[in-house]
Amino acid sequence: MFHKEGYKIMIFTAILLIVVNIISYLNVNVYWVKFSILAVSILLFLLILQFFRNPKRPTQLNDATVVSPVDGKVVVIEEVMENEYFKDKRLQVSIFMSPINVHVTRHPIGGLVKFSKYHPGKFLVAWHPKSSEENERTTVVVENNVAGEVLYRQIAGALAKRIVNYAEEGQEVIQGSDSGFIKFGSRVDVFLPIGTKINVKLNEKLKGGVSIIANLD
Template identity: 45%
Template structure:
């Protein structure tokens, strides 16, 4: 039994090296998982505009280390206490515990992403500080045992994913800024 727990723990907390694509105009996945939702929404906390919401669900089988989706300056970090509903549920975005992160890129503007705790995942770790300069692909935290990360992207980003796609943090391209 303890052997199983050791193997599961080792498997769950794995942290493979990942090299992000070099192009500055690309937004990469902040989490391993599956795209479960893409829709237009209004984001009023940081971007303050109509945006494209891209939701990535992380199962217990995914790597749970989160990575920065685009280089820039961290302008917002907000921890919101909440419940622990199933992360794939629509209500999770309103009611679950979360950490909200806003990054400003000098060339492309603002994006917001949110680490959302789930039914089993009750611990969010975010190692960022407001004012910090961050590089695309850098590890910044994790959500333990199944969860979700939502990206709020400006409408002038051409999405490169669709619902059902599997993505890898730090490697998969979510979208591309277009002129």
């Protein structure tokens, strides 16, 4: 299954590659050149398909748990000052996505969307310390009666040129459901209360909507 954000790109890419191969077939007389163009075209299209895949994930709904919003590797677990919404110290867990990861963003908890804001910005590499505050990004806060408020931030990277965010203030959302999409590599930061017991480790690979980052009961 593929994410809806990829349909236009997949169709455009397919048409372009078909045209390129028709031109190659009609005008190139060297067989291995034709074959090489066809092979590269197939490989490129398969890469586009894998990038926009949207696998169904069996999220175990629990208001007291925080699930990973994305697929990727844990690159940061540290106390930081969160200056946009909480304006106090929080425990930050950052997950880096490579271009081969699933890029669907999922709601880490279920509940009411209290805050949702888009910020234009730079395109520093996603692991840069300042990317969380200077890059193009969206900030979303979801609240429920057990976990309280959890903030997560989609951050564009050097290759990610578009962030899609579906969360709207006042909306009730289900844990593990689609929250957005980041095109072509980036990271997501999750901000939790100080003292939260974290269930993941640095460099651990996570699955969005499945891996449990923390318990907040």
